[in-house]
Amino acid sequence: MTSIEKVSQWIEIFGEKITANREHLNKLDTAIGDGDHGSNLTRGAAAVKEKAAENDYDNLANFFKDVGMTLVSKVGGASGPLYGSAFMGMAKKAKESDDMAELLEAGLEAIQKRGKADVGEKTMIDEWAPVIESVKAGSFNQDVIDESLESTREMKATKGRASYLGDRSIGHIDPGAQSSAYLFEALLEAGVIDG
Numbered sequence: 001m002t003s004i005e006k007v008s009q010w011i012e013i014f015g016e017k018i019t020a021n022r023e024h025l026n027k028l029d030t031a032i033g034d035g036d037h038g039s040n041l042t043r044g045a046a047a048v049k050e051k052a053a054e055n056d057y058d059n060l061a062n063f064f065k066d067v068g069m070t071l072v073s074k075v076g077g078a079s080g081p082l083y084g085s086a087f088m089g090m091a092k093k094a095k096e097s098d099d100m101a102e103l104l105e106a107g108l109e110a111i112q113k114r115g116k117a118d119v120g121e122k123t124m125i126d127e128w129a130p131v132i133e134s135v136k137a138g139s140f141n142q143d144v145i146d147e148s149l150e151s152t153r154e155m156k157a158t159k160g161r162a163s164y165l166g167d168r169s170i171g172h173i174d175p176g177a178q179s180s181a182y183l184f185e186a187l188l189e190a191g192v193i194d195g
Contacts, residue, residue, distance in 0.1 A: 002060065002192060004060060004063060006190050007190075008052060008057065008063060010189075011067060012190075015046070016045075016186075017182035018042055019046075024038065025175055032161070032169050032172050037077065038179075044083070047075075061092075062091075068083075068084045068089075068091055071083045072084030078115070078160060078161075078176075081114055082114055082115055082176070088110060089107045089110025090106050092106060093106035101132060101135045104128070111124065111128065115160075120155060121158045121159040122152050122162060123157075123160060123174060124174070126151060126155065127149055128180055129148075140188075149181045153170075157174070
């Protein structure tokens with residue numbers, strides 16, 4: 001069972017990681033995007049923290065819904081709608097399940113629906129999909145996060161702004177995969193899933 005306390009701690013740690021690594025994310029995004037991934041998500045993290053502080057949540061569905069709505073409304077670029085969709089998908093699933101693998105899978109499905117991307121196209125999905133598989137298999141740990149992230153370096157982007165670069169997108173870590181790596185590191189650190 002996934003507790004609301006641990007989940008809110010997870011999102012808080014994620015916000016801290018995003019904020020601390022804002023410049024790194026912007027730098028990754030400058031190479032293959034428009035250079036504001038870190039700044040956009042930092043703004044979103046601050047808004048989510050503020051929203052969470054205003055409410056006393058007693059269920060995951062409401063918490064995830066507020067996180068998702070806040071990200072969609074406060075974060076520019078593609079990352080707001082994509083992360084927002086993920087948490088909205090998780091909110092829907094949380095009405096019937098508190099299994100973390102199922103919740104994350106619902107989040108991934110929502111990202112894919114919104115972004116029309118698939119595994120291997122150098123997007124955040126290349127971080128989410130292997131992590132979810134490992135959560136299901138009970139083998140989730142830091143190595144899975146690191147390996148999935150590193151795998152995006154040699155991929156050629158075929159979705160999003162990076163796709164305009166074609167072969168020049170090869171050799172760069174995908175910024176969305178990097179921010180997703182922080183999301184999953186925070187998941188480990190908050191003890192939501194034992195890795």
